[in-house]
Structures are given as C-alpha cells and as structure tokens.
Amino acid sequence: xxxxxxxxxxxxxxxxxxxxxxxxxxxxxxxxxxxxxxxxxxxxxxxxxxxxxxxxxxxxxxxxxxxxxxxxxxxxxxxxxxxxxxxxxxxxxxxxxxxxxxxxxxxxxxxxxxxxxxxxxxxxxxxxxxxxxxxxxxxxxxxxxxxxxxxxxxxxxxxxxxxxxxxxxxxxxxxxxxxxxxxxxxxxxxxxxxxxxxxxxxxxxxxxxxxxxxxxxxxxxxxxxxxxxxxxxxxxxxxxxxxxxxxxxxxxxxxxxxxxxxxxxxxxxxxxxxxxxxxxxxxxxxxxxxxxxxxxxxxxxxxxxxxxxxxxxxxxxxxxxxxxxxxxxxxxxxxxxxxxxxxxxxxxxxxxxxxxxxxxxxxxxxxxxxxxxxxxxxxxxxxxxxxxxxxxxxxxxxxxxxxxxxxxxxxxxxxxxxxxxxxxxxxxxxxxxxxxxxxxxx
Numbered sequence: 126x127x128x129x130x131x132x133x134x135x136x137x138x139x140x141x142x143x144x145x146x147x148x149x150x151x152x153x154x155x156x157x158x159x160x161x162x163x164x165x166x167x168x169x170x171x172x173x174x175x176x177x178x179x180x181x182x183x184x185x186x187x188x189x190x191x192x193x194x195x196x197x198x199x200x201x202x203x204x205x206x207x208x209x210x211x212x213x214x215x216x217x218x219x220x221x222x223x224x225x226x227x228x229x230x231x232x233x234x235x236x237x238x239x240x241x242x243x244x245x246x247x248x249x250x251x252x253x254x255x256x257x258x259x260x261x262x263x264x265x266x267x268x269x270x271x272x273x274x275x276x277x278x279x280x281x282x283x284x285x286x287x288x289x290x291x292x293x294x295x296x297x298x299x300x301x302x303x304x305x306x307x308x309x310x311x312x313x314x315x316x317x318x319x320x321x322x323x324x325x326x327x328x329x330x331x332x333x334x335x336x337x338x339x340x341x342x343x344x345x346x347x348x349x350x351x352x353x354x355x356x357x358x359x360x361x362x363x364x365x366x367x368x369x370x371x372x373x374x375x376x377x378x379x380x381x382x383x384x385x386x387x388x389x390x391x392x393x394x395x396x397x398x399x400x401x402x403x404x405x406x407x408x409x410x411x412x413x414x415x416x417x418x419x420x421x422x423x424x425x426x427x428x429x430x431x432x433x434x435x436x437x438x439x440x441x442x443x444x445x446x447x448x449x450x451x452x453x454x455x456x457x458x459x460x461x462x463x464x465x466x467x468x469x470x471x472x473x474x475x476x477x478x479x480x481x482x483x484x485x486x487x488x489x490x491x492x493x494x495x496x497x498x499x500x501x502x503x504x505x506x507x508x509x510x511x512x513x514x515x516x517x518x519x520x521x522x523x524x525x526x527x528x529x530x531x532x533x534x535x536x537x538x539x540x541x542x543x544x545x546x547x548x549x550x551x552x553x554x555x556x557x558x559x560x561x562x563x564x565x566x567x
Contacts, residue, residue: 153189154180159200166215167194177202180233182209194218202226205233205265210249214238219249224256229265237268237292247271248293253278261287269293276300283307291315301325309333319343320361327351330358340364344384347371354381363387363411370394376401383407386421387414390445393426400433410444420446425475427451435469449475453487456480463494 155162160170160178168188170178178200181187188195193215197203203221207230210216216236221227239246248269255277263284266273270291275298285308288297294317301324309331316339323345332355344364350373358378362385369382370393379401384390390408410421423445425438433454440447456462458479466477470491478487 151185154178154186155189157186162189162192165193166191167196167218168192170197170200172198172200175201177204179204179206180209181206182211188213191215194220196220197224198222200224203228205229207232208235209233210236217247217249218252220252220254221256222254224253227253227256227258228260229258229262230260231262231264232267233262233265234270235264235267236270239269250274257281258283263287264289267291272296272298274298274300275302277302279303279305280307281305283311285310286313287311289313289315291317295319297321299323299325304328307331307334310336312336312338315339316341320345322346322349324348325350329353329355331355332357333360334358336360338362342366343368345369349373352376354378356380357383357407359384361385367391367408368393372396375399377404379403380407381405385409385411387411389422389424391424391426392428393424395428395430397428397430398432400430400437402434402436403439404437405440408445409441415444420444423447425449425452427453429453429455431455435466438469447473447475449473449477452477454479454490457482458488458490458493458497460494460498463490463498466490467494 153162154160154168154170157170157178159172159176160168162168166189172178178197179186180195180203188209190212192213194217196218197220199222201224203224203226205228210233213236219234234249234251236249246269248271250272251266251270251274252272253275257279258275259281261280261283263286265284266288267290271293272295273288274296277300280302281304283304283306288311290313292315294315296319297312297317298319298321300321303325304327307327307330311331311334313333313336318340319342320335320338320340321343324347327349329352334355335358337360339362341363343366344359344361345366345368346359347368348371353376354374356378358381360383364384364386365388367382367384367386367388367390370391372395374395374397376399377397381401381404384407386408387410390405392405405423408423414421421444423440425447427450430452431454433452438447438449452475454462454466454477456479458481462479469475470477477490479490479493480486481488481493
C-alpha cells in the first residue's frame with residue numbers, strides 16, 4: 126500500500142516536471158508575426174497588411190508581465206481583452222496609430238498597481254492617433270492614468286463610465302475627432318489638471334458627458350462642430366479658467382454648462398443657431414473664491430447667434446458680472462427686435478448688433494433704434510418714399526406735355542419770300558392716290 130502511494134506521488138512529480146518546460150516555453154505576443162519586444166520590454170507591432178492584434182492578459186501570445194509599453198501601428202484591428210493591464214506593473218505607455226478598428230473591453234485598462242500617487246511611480250500615458258475606436262466599454266479605462274490624448278480619430282459607441290475613477294490625471298485632450306453614439310457619464314468622478322475638447326465633429330453631447338469631474342486649471346472647448354449640447358452636458362467644478370470659443374453649435378440647451386468656477390468664463394467667437402433660455406445659468410463661482418475675490422466675469426464676446434432672446438442671457442448675478450463685448454444677432458434689424466433688447470442694453474450697456482440689409486453689414490441695435498425707430502421715425506421714411514413717388518410722377522407728366530408740344534410745332538412750316546416778307550402759314554396736305562389696274566373679263 127505504501128509503495129502504491131509513493132508510486133502515485135512519483136507520477137505526479139514527473140508530470141509536473143514534464144509540464145513545467147512546456148509552460149515556460151509558451152509564446153508571448155513578442156512572437157507574433159508583426160510584433161517584437163525591444164530591450165526595454167516594450168511591445169512593438171508594425172503591421173504591413175490586414176492583421177489583427179489581440180492583447181491578452183494570460184495564455185499563449187499574452188502580453189509579457191515585464192512590458193513597459195504597448196506601441197502598435199498600422200494594424201487592421203486591435204482588441205484589448207478584459208483585465209489586460211491589471212498585472213502589468215511596469216506598463217507606462219500605450220500608443221495606437223493608424224488602426225482601423227480598436228476595441229477596448231471592460232476593465233481592459235484598469236491599472237492601479239500602487240497604493241498612492243508618486244513621481245517615482247507615474248501612471249499610464251494613453252495616446253490614440255488617426256484611428257477608429259469602434260467600442261469603448263464601461264469601465265474600460267480606470268485607475269492611475271497621467272494623460273489621455275486622442276487625436277484625428279473616429280470614436281463610436283462609448284459606454285457610460287468609459288473613463289471613470291481615475292487618479293493622478295494631468296491632461297485629457299480630445300482633438301479633431303469625430304464622435305458618434307456617445308452615452309452619458311463618459312467621463313465620471315475624477316480630477317484632472319486640464320481638460321481640452323478641440324476641433325472635430327460631435328453629433329450629440331449627452332447630459333453628463335462630463336459628470337462630477339474636477340478640473341483644477343483649464344477647461345477649454347474650442348473649434349468643435351456639434352449638433353446638440355444637452356442640459357448639464359458639462360458638470361464640472363474648480364477650473365481656474367473656462368474658455369468656450371470658436372465653436373459651431375446648432376442647439377445649446379438650458380444649463381448646458383453647469384460649472385462651478387474659480388475664475389473668469391469666456392464665451393467667444395461662437396456661432397450658435399438656437400441659444401436656449403438660461404444656457405449659461407448653470408455657471409457659478411466657488412464660494413471660497415467668491416468670498417476672497419468677489420464676483421468673476423462672464424464675458425460674451427463676438428458671438429453670432431440666430432435664435433436668441435434677451436432672457437437667454439440670464440445668469441447668476443450673485444456670483445458673476447456679465448460683459449457683452451459683441452453679440453451679433455443673425456436677424457434682420459427691425460424696431461420690434463430693438464424694443465425687445467432695449468432693457469438688457471440699458472442694464473448691461475453691451476454691444477449687440479443686428480443685420481442691416483440696406484448696407485449689408487451688422488449695425489448696433491441701439492444705433493438702429495435711434496435712427497429708425499420711434500413714432501415719427503417709423504413714418505418719416507414712408508413720407509419720404511411717397512414724396513419721391515409724387516415727384517417722379519410729376520416729372521414724368523411735365524416731360525410728356527413738353528415733348529408733345531414740341532412735336533406739334535414741328536408740324537407747322539413758315540415760307541419766307543425773297544423780299545423779306547413773311548406770308549401766312551400754309552399747311553401742306555399730301556394726298557396719295559393709288560391707281561389700280563382694271564381687269565376686263567372677256
């Protein structure tokens with residue numbers, strides 16, 4: 126019996142020994158056709174044909190645990206499987222360039238190997254350039270991330286909390302991208318130093334696109350074309366500077382920017398079709414800053430807006446002071462329009478213009494009202510037009526009778542004889558007779 130136990134143990138040991146070399150020999154992604162691992166243990170894949178790269182946390186062709194970077198260029202598809210980065214303690218960089226189809230599954234880039242933030246242990250830097258991200262799952266990117274930079278890319282199907290519970294974030298930059306099917310809570314519950322959304326096209330930015338995000342320095346939305354900014358799209362606190370400039374916005378809903386700021390807000394050089402009532406009402410100032418520095422400035426400068434009413438510009442007067450340096454109403458000037466804006470212009474003393482058709486440029490609403498509106502001024506131009514018509518008719522009649530009289534004079538002929546005497550006028554009547562051939566029937 127004892128011999129049988131020893132025999133079973135020996136068989137198990139030999140099996141384990143035999144399987145160990147096989148496990149050690151299991152290939153990593155470094156052995157893939159278009160991939161290699163350099164001396165710094167970075168995984169580098171440069172595809173030259175229709176080739177798919179799958180990034181696995183374990184098993185054959187897995188990403189080695191010593192990988193410090195994942196750099197992939199030109200592949201047709203890159204698939205990040207769940208929990209890929211969880212045990213990659215040395216990982217610091219992920220770069221994707223010219224990828225036709227990127228899929229980042231749930232928790233694929235959830236990375237928190239260290240208990241606290243430290244310069245000795247920096248976070249991930251994620252860079253995606255000129256690629257198409259067809260799926261960004263919920264909780265795809267979490268944990269210790271320093272920078273997220275996505276440029277010149279197409280981003281589709283972004284699920285809630287795709288970027289959430291991040292720590293140590295310095296910069297988030299989305300530049301010149303096309304975004305479709307973006308769901309609520311895309312960026313949620315984290316702090317970053319700067320957040321930049323610049324250029325490109327967005328079909329619709331949903332409510333709470335940024336949800337409970339603290340930005341400690343600069344919050345900037347610049348040069349984007351967007352069909353719809355929903356209510357509370359940007360739920361943000363603590364930026365020292367807010368810049369919303371040079372955007373083309375079709376619809377801006379009430380409270381689209383719900384921002385608690387620590388500094389001034391600038392809304393400049395934007396073109397908006399429909400500017401809803403209270404679109405900027407959600408902007409307020411941090412109470413601590415308010416108590417020390419007082420009200421902050423809300424600057425509305427050189428914007429062109431088609432559908433807007435004075436009530437659209439209501440704002441938090443307790444914490445902000447409004448300055449309108451340029452608001453171009455993309456509407457033809459009329460006295461009703463001037464009357465609607467009269468009270469706001471009186472209170473804020475801003476520069477509001479409307480389109481003046483007669484001269485083909487924008488004119489100050491106040492100037493138009495002074496020169497064209499009022500009981501007398503509105504009828505004055507009617508009198509001017511009627512007077513011009515009367516003068517033209519009179520001139521036409523006078524011209525007609527003068528010409529007629531001259532024509533009658535030309536019909537009379539005077540005969541002057543050689544002896545210098547003038548004889549009476551003689552009218553010559555010329556009679557034209559026409560002879561016709563007679564025909565005789567024989």
